[in-house]
Amino acid sequence: MILPNPKTKGDISVEQAIQSRRSFRSFSAEAVGLVHLSQLLWAAQGITEDSGGLRSVPSAGALYPTEIYAVSGRDTVEGLEPGIHQYRPAIHGVDRISGRDIRQDLGRASLSQMWMANAPVVLVICSEYERVTGKYGQRGVRYAMIEAGHVAENIFLQARASGLAAGIVGAFMDDEVVKVMDIPATHEPLLIMPAGYPA
Template sequence: MENITRRDLLARATAFLAAGAMSGFCPLRVTRSWAYNKTRKERNMKLPAARSTGEVSLEHAIQHRRTIRSFDSAALSLHEWAQLLWSAQGITGTGGFKRAAPSAGAFYPMDIYSAIGKDTVEGASAGVYHYEPKGHAVIRVSEGDLRAGLARASLSQMWMAGAPVNFVITAEYDRITGKYGRRGIRYAMIEAGHIGQNLFLQAEALGLRAGIVGAFDDKDVGRVLGLPKTHEPLLIMPVGYGR
C-alpha cells in the first residue's frame, strides 16, 4: 500500500468506529439479504457470452496494469461485467467444469461476488451478485448499493466506493481442506491471487482499470454484503474506467 501503513489504516478505522458508536450511527450495519426469500429462477440473470479474443495484447496488459484508486463514474456495460466475471471464474474447458484460473486438484473452492451501485452496470440494479460459473449467470444475493459499507469495512478506504463494481473473491475452505487438510487454505489463497491477476489483466484488455484491496475486516465484509458465513473474503477488486 502506498504511503499509508496498515497501522495508520487501523488507527483511522478505530477512530471512525468510535465516532460512529458515540453518535449512535452504526457504520457496519448488518444487511438483510432479500434474495434468499426468492426462488433461484427469479433471481437468476443470464450474462452475455464472453469473448476469447480481444484487441489488446497480453504483453500490453501486463505492461500497463497498475493498482488505481480513483475511478470515472461511467457505467460498465453488461458485456464488460460479464467478461470480467468470466476472466475470474468462467468455465473455459470443453469438459464443462475447468475454469479460467487454476485450482489445486480442480476443487474450485472460490466464489466471486460483485457489489454494484445504482446504474453502475447497464441493465443491473444495485446489489450484491453471486457469479454462477455453470450457466455464466449471476444471482442477486443482497439489494441496494452497499459499496460505501464495503469501503468502510475495508478500513475506510472510501475510494473503493467510487468504482462501479467491487469484485469480492471468497474462499470456502471446506471444499479443499477435505482433500489437502490445512494446506488447502494455502492453496485457496494462492488461487485468489490467480483470480485477482486475471481480473487485473482482463480489465486492462477492456480499457478499464482495477484496484486491489486486502486490508479489510473479514467479518464486517461478510456482514455488510450478506455473504454466507462459510465464504471468507480474501481479496476485493474495485474496477471501472480510470480518470
C-alpha cells in the same frame, strides 16, 4: 440472470495488458457495460472447457473453492440492478442475492478506504476452504489463497484488455465484510477489487 457471452479475442496483447497493469484507486463515474462485467467474471472464474469441468484459473485438485460477488449501484453497470450479485460459472450468469448497494459499507470495512465506493463495480473474491481442506487438510487453505491470487491477476489483466481499470484491497475487517454482505460465514473474503473505466 445470464450474462453476455465472453469473448476470447481482445484488442491488446497479453504483454500490453501486463505492461499497463496498475492498482487503480480512482474511476470514471461512467457506467460499466454489462459485456465488460461479464468479461471480468469470466476471467475470474469462467468455465473454459466444453465439458464444463475446468475454469479460467487453476485450482488445486480442480476443487474450485472460489466464490465471486459483484457489488453494483444504481445504474453503475448497464442493465444490472443495484445490489450484490453472486457469479454462477455453470451458467455464466449472476444471482442477485441482495438489492443493497453496499459499496460505502465495503469502503468503511476496509479501514475507511472510501475511494472504493466510487468504483462502479466492486468484486469480492471469497473462498470456501472446506472444499479444499477435505482433500488437502490445512494445506488446502494455502492452496485456496494462492488460487485467489490467480483470480485477482486475471481480473487485473482482463480489466486492461477491456479498457477498464481495477484496484485491489486486502486491508479489511473480515467479519465486517461478511456482515455487510450477509454471505455465509464459510465464504471467507480474501480480496476486494473495485473496477470501472479509468478516471
